[in-house]
Amino acid sequence: MAKAKAKAPRRTLDSYTVKPINITVKPGDCVLMRPSDPSKPSYVAKIERIESRGHSVRVHVRWYYRPEDSIGGRRQFHGSKEVFQSDHYDTQSADTIEGKCTVHSFKNYTTLDAVGNDDFFCRFEYNSSSGAFNPESVAVYCKCEMPYNPDDLMVQCEGCSDWFHPACIEMSAEEANRLGHFFCEKCSSQGQKKVKSSDHGTRQSEAKVETKRRKVMK
Numbered sequence: 001m002a003k004a005k006a007k008a009p010r011r012t013l014d015s016y017t018v019k020p021i022n023i024t025v026k027p028g029d030c031v032l033m034r035p036s037d038p039s040k041p042s043y044v045a046k047i048e049r050i051e052s053r054g055h056s057v058r059v060h061v062r063w064y065y066r067p068e069d070s071i072g073g074r075r076q077f078h079g080s081k082e083v084f085q086s087d088h089y090d091t092q093s094a095d096t097i098e099g100k101c102t103v104h105s106f107k108n109y110t111t112l113d114a115v116g117n118d119d120f121f122c123r124f125e126y127n128s129s130s131g132a133f134n135p136e137s138v139a140v141y142c143k144c145e146m147p148y149n150p151d152d153l154m155v156q157c158e159g160c161s162d163w164f165h166p167a168c169i170e171m172s173a174e175e176a177n178r179l180g181h182f183f184c185e186k187c188s189s190q191g192q193k194k195v196k197s198s199d200h201g202t203r204q205s206e207a208k209v210e211t212k213r214r215k216v217m218k
């Protein structure tokens with residue numbers, strides 16, 4: 001009997017309906033999965049394959065890591081809904097699936113009108129053994145030279161197109177929201193110089209847009 005049970009054939013399924021929540025998942029779907037520690041937030045994963053064996057259904061997944069689960073930990077510029085696509089594959093019981101979710105590209109995420117509970121974004125691939133990120137460097141903004149955190153309010157300078165945190169330019173969030181036009185400190189002082197020697201100032205600010213500062217992720 002035991003032998004026959006062990007030999008239950010494995011079958012790859014095109015989809016599977018998780019009974020208690022009545023949600024059908026397919027390979028390629030991103031899902032939230034119940035963590036073994038209930039105090040932790042749900043795991044985020046992409047389903048690679050669904051396999052049934054007898055009565056049990058297992059999903060082969062590729063994990064998305066939350067910043068706090070990475071070797072470097074959560075950094076100031078990490079968004080609250082940021083996840084990293086990891087190289088960590090796993091097999092889990094399909095019944096730990098709690099629901100579907102969407103992992104957006106960074107660009108798409110920043111254009112969402114409203115961010116739901118099941119919306120996440122990913123801009124980095126993460127190597128779970130070395131802690132390295134791909135891409136290794138990201139564009140940085142503001143006087144504080146931070147990568148963009150989509151949760152933070154930022155204002156854009158009309159001169160150099162750089163983005164600034166209101167706090168870094170001694171402005172309150174309310175002031176920033178009311179702002180019609182904004183020129184950063186550098187551009188407003190260049191603007192004053194421009195009155196004296198017009199040619200110079202213009203060329204300088206044009207060049208600045210081209211030079212994207214980048215920072216290496218550690």
Ligand SMILES: [Zn+2]
Nearest residue numbers: 142144165168
């Ligand atoms: Zn700043």
Ligand SMILES: [Zn+2]
Nearest residue numbers: 157160184187
């Ligand atoms: Zn500027």
